[in-house]
Amino acid sequence: MGEIFTFGTILTVVIMVAALIGMFICAKKQQVYQNAQTFAFVLLAIVIACGITILFQTGVLGSANTEKLIAKEMLFAKAKATVLGQSLAASYPGLKTLLIVEPGYEKNENQKQLIAALKEGFGSKIPTVVIASPEVPPMPAGTPPEMMMRPPLEEMMQAKQFDAIINKYPDCKLIVTLIGLPFDVGEMELWRKDEAVRPKVALFNGEIYELKGAIMQKLIVAAVAYKPGAKFTESPTKDIKKDFDLRYVLLTPANVEAEAAKNPGLFK
Structure with missing residues (x-):
């Protein structure tokens, strides 16, 4: 025991x-x-x-069951990435794009698959993609091994760190974050830039509960959310669009009000 x-x-x-x-x-x-x-x-x-x-x-x-579960979830996640990529490519072709991803993504096979799925969605319409990660503070010295699991990046990352990544690549006019937004999202200087020079922001992952207004104002041009009532017991069909529709809803300035009315639990 x-x-x-x-x-x-x-x-x-x-x-x-x-x-x-x-x-x-x-x-x-x-x-x-x-x-x-x-x-x-x-x-x-x-x-x-x-x-x-x-x-x-x-x-x-067992490890076999774990691997099957991960493979199943990755099919849904890749469908999510591809559909988002297709939507952005259709709406903003030609924009140089910055992907903000987890630190150490080069050694993370799942992250690499999601990046590849996004690029597949972009196709030839968004040919130039830059990949970057935020600087994450190390865990305090002496932290027990059992406590070394980091909280989600969006709970650790601050607005100034997110702004620093964006400012480092001023020629990237489309930002796609795979790690959500910082916990103090309202403090980002990005939102105070003039619309003519402000890069467009899309959320692959992240909490959207309080972001309806930001989407309506085009501060965020696309965000993927879990569909209320989605059944997580469903198996993927391997059809990208069908798999996306089983789990997710794509929110844009054009449809956010209609989706909010259809799905009352999406927003605050």
């Missing part, structure tokens, strides 16, 4: 229980606090992640 339930597993169980308690609290408070439902979804994701981690740590979830 001691060999199965290591300190890491026990810590994961503690986090999972705390997230479950948080979900129950959010469920009771959602009529009082408007962000309670959003927090509940985040906590649900943590519970699911912890559950999968425990299964993997204890050997219940």
Whole structure:
């Protein structure tokens, strides 16, 4: 028993229980606090992640099953990337494009597949693509190995770091971020630039709950969100458009109001 339930597993169980308690609290408070439902979804994701981690740590979830699950999710993610790329290529052909990705993407096969899928969507209409990553502060010295898992980049990255990447490539007039936006997104100097010189921003990943206004104002020209009610038990069809439509919705300034009316849970 001691060999199965290591300190890491026990810590994961503690986090999972705390997230479950948080979900129950959010469920009771959602009529009082408007962000309670959003927090509940985040906590649900943590519970699911912890559950999968425990299964993997204890050997219940074998490597073969894990590989099948990852392969399935990658088919959906690549469909998402390709459809976004196709949409941007149709709307903004010829723009030099900056992809903002996870640090160390060169060693991350999944990240490389997503970049390739985006480029496939771009086709010949967006031939010039630059790839860059933000500088991420190192974990504090002495952090236990069990605590070395980094939080999502959008929770660590600040507006000034995001602005620094964009300012480094002033000739890139289309920005596609695979890592969302910084937690202090409203502080970005990018938004204060004149529309004539401001690069267009598209979100492959990221929280869009409070970004309806930004999309309507064309500060963000495209964003992909999970479709409310999507069934994550569905298997991919390997048809890019069908797989995209099973999971996602593409939001643009042209359709954001209609999609918000159709899917009330998308935005604040």
